[in-house]
Amino acid sequence: MWVRSTMAYRASFVMMAVGNFAMSALDFVAIMIMFSHVEVLGGFTLHEVALLYGTSAASLGLADLLLGSFDRIGTRVRDGTMDTILVRPVPALAQVAADRFALRRLGRIGQSVLVLGWALSGVQLAGGAWTPLLLAVTVLSGTAIFGSVFVVGGAFQFVAQDAAEVQNSFTYGGATLLQYPPTVFAKDMVRGVTFVIPLAFINWLPVLRLLGRDDPLRLPGWVDFAGPAVAAACCVLAGLAWRAGLRAYRSTGS
Amino acid sequence: MRLRGVYFAVAAGSFRRYSTYRVATAAGVFTNTVFGFILAFTFTALWSERPHLGGYDESQALTFVWMGQAMLSAAALIGGGFQEELQERIRTGDVAVDLYRPADLQLWWLAADLGRAGFHLLARGVAPVVFGAFYFELALPVSPLAWLAFLASVTLGIVTGFALRYLFALSAFWLLDGTGLNMLSTLMSMFFSGMLLPLTVFPGAFGEVARLLPWAATMQVPVDVLLGEYEGAGVLSAFAFQALWAVVLLGAGRALQSLATRKVVVQGG
Numbered sequence: 001m002w003v004r005s006t007m008a009y010r011a012s013f014v015m016m017a018v019g020n021f022a023m024s025a026l027d028f029v030a031i032m033i034m035f036s037h038v039e040v041l042g043g044f045t046l047h048e049v050a051l052l053y054g055t056s057a058a059s060l061g062l063a064d065l066l067l068g069s070f071d072r073i074g075t076r077v078r079d080g081t082m083d084t085i086l087v088r089p090v091p092a093l094a095q096v097a098a099d100r101f102a103l104r105r106l107g108r109i110g111q112s113v114l115v116l117g118w119a120l121s122g123v124q125l126a127g128g129a130w131t132p133l134l135l136a137v138t139v140l141s142g143t144a145i146f147g148s149v150f151v152v153g154g155a156f157q158f159v160a161q162d163a164a165e166v167q168n169s170f171t172y173g174g175a176t177l178l179q180y181p182p183t184v185f186a187k188d189m190v191r192g193v194t195f196v197i198p199l200a201f202i203n204w205l206p207v208l209r210l211l212g213r214d215d216p217l218r219l220p221g222w223v224d225f226a227g228p229a230v231a232a233a234c235c236v237l238a239g240l241a242w243r244a245g246l247r248a249y250r251s252t253g254s
Numbered sequence: 255m256r257l258r259g260v261y262f263a264v265a266a267g268s269f270r271r272y273s274t275y276r277v278a279t280a281a282g283v284f285t286n287t288v289f290g291f292i293l294a295f296t297f298t299a300l301w302s303e304r305p306h307l308g309g310y311d312e313s314q315a316l317t318f319v320w321m322g323q324a325m326l327s328a329a330a331l332i333g334g335g336f337q338e339e340l341q342e343r344i345r346t347g348d349v350a351v352d353l354y355r356p357a358d359l360q361l362w363w364l365a366a367d368l369g370r371a372g373f374h375l376l377a378r379g380v381a382p383v384v385f386g387a388f389y390f391e392l393a394l395p396v397s398p399l400a401w402l403a404f405l406a407s408v409t410l411g412i413v414t415g416f417a418l419r420y421l422f423a424l425s426a427f428w429l430l431d432g433t434g435l436n437m438l439s440t441l442m443s444m445f446f447s448g449m450l451l452p453l454t455v456f457p458g459a460f461g462e463v464a465r466l467l468p469w470a471a472t473m474q475v476p477v478d479v480l481l482g483e484y485e486g487a488g489v490l491s492a493f494a495f496q497a498l499w500a501v502v503l504l505g506a507g508r509a510l511q512s513l514a515t516r517k518v519v520v521q522g523g
Contacts, residue, residue: 015437016437019437023437023440023444026441026444033456038304041299160277162281163277163280166284180292185292185295
């Protein structure tokens with residue numbers, strides 16, 4: 001239904017999809033401008049940074065397509081429309097995900113796939129025959145981790161009501177962070193996104209392995225492949241947080 | 255005289271309205287600080303490769319990052335503010351009521367936007383800079399005169415930003431659904447205000463053009479004023495650049511507004 005309704009304003013839909021494409025592309029243009037002045041950034045070449053960029057943006061794009069509507073929960077809690085969702089005989093999670101499902105978000109995914117393809121044409125990867133599989137698993141588990149952040153953020157809004165922006169700093173902020181090599185950031189920050197909020201598993205650890213680089217925290221090698229396990233754990237935690245959030249929900253009722 | 259009182263009341267009411275969203279404000283400060291840290295580290299990496307890139311030393315570049323985060327919501331650089339609200343009123347036809355009021359539509363929204371910007375500058379502007387100054391070495395000026403010049407420049411920048419967004423908002427009279435154009439507006443202001451990267455770093459002729467566009471007046475110029483990039487009376491030329499764009503764009507908005515109210519049939523029962 002949401003797909004059909006956005007198609008009603010066709011010109012606007014095309015502009016939004018193109019805009020979505022261009023909006024995420026601008027980040028990459030900024031990176032290219034940076035590289036017009038330097039050869040390496042934090043010891044990484046443009047193609048290597050592009051690989052980080054592509055994987056991070058693809059995961060975020062997919063998670064945003066599936067679960068991006070979760071930042072509207074605060075609004076729903078405030079105006080009381082959350083009640084309509086809860087009385088329907090379909091899981092609330094699925095309904096919120098489908099609410100305002102926006103195909104224009106394909107723009108971001110398309111752009112990240114282009115950058116990813118371009119990056120792969122310019123780097124030597126260490127994974128051998130396993131490379132495509134590892135990349136696919138990386139993007140998918142990255143999607144699950146970002147998706148968990150969206151869901152946890154949604155659950156948090158039952159309590160905070162008006163804090164969609166906190167969620168943005170972990171999703172969009174996290175994606176921006178992961179677009180740059182970990183060598184750029186302070187050790188404590190890298191530790192934080194590895195052990196506290198496991199964003200590093202979205203792309204840093206597996207891509208560093210593919211590029212044949214050591215990770216700055218000197219973790220044991222198997223950690224690079226722990227992405228799917230971490231993603232699964234995140235999904236479980238997000239599910240629990242979501243249920244706790246729903247239970248804490250007090251309708252604005254009349 | 256009485257009418258001027260009305261606009262002041264609108265601005266004050268808008269200030270108060272935004273000040274009631276305390277959790278949202280705290281969330282915004284958190285977000286600006288997180289993005290400030292991410293950008294600051296990438297800028298450090300860039301400036302350690304190429305010191306004096308774009309005419310800034312490292313501490314000036316870091317100051318650029320944090321002042322940008324401080325001005326982000328005040329100048330509504332990535333959207334927000336009045337735009338969607340006005341468009342919604344145009345779409346539903348409520349704007350007809352606004353047009354019957356004895357106050358001017360453009361000045362009304364300008365007053366509301368200035369009130370909002372004032373609150374955001376205080377509430378979401380100061381804290382990120384304090385965090386940034388705690389962790390990084392910033393090149394903040396000590397002279398109160400430099401801060402006064404900065405404040406004047408920020409104000410001009412906010413008015414220019416408003417004038418630009420008003421033009422985009424009015425498009426809803428013709429398109430009804432303004433979301434597509436809003437995205438374009440956000441896109442342009444994100445890139446050409448200097449928020450992603452200072453415009454002085456943009457290469458060649460592209461950079462020269464970018465520095466002449468109205469978006470430069472919203473962030474690049476105020477931060478340059480703060481950093482002392484304009485020597486002495488040069489500050490006046492910075493003000494003139496901003497004021498010129500503000501006047502031109504406000505004029506264009508006024509013309510478009512009268513065109514819209516004369517030609518367009520307002521929806522509604």
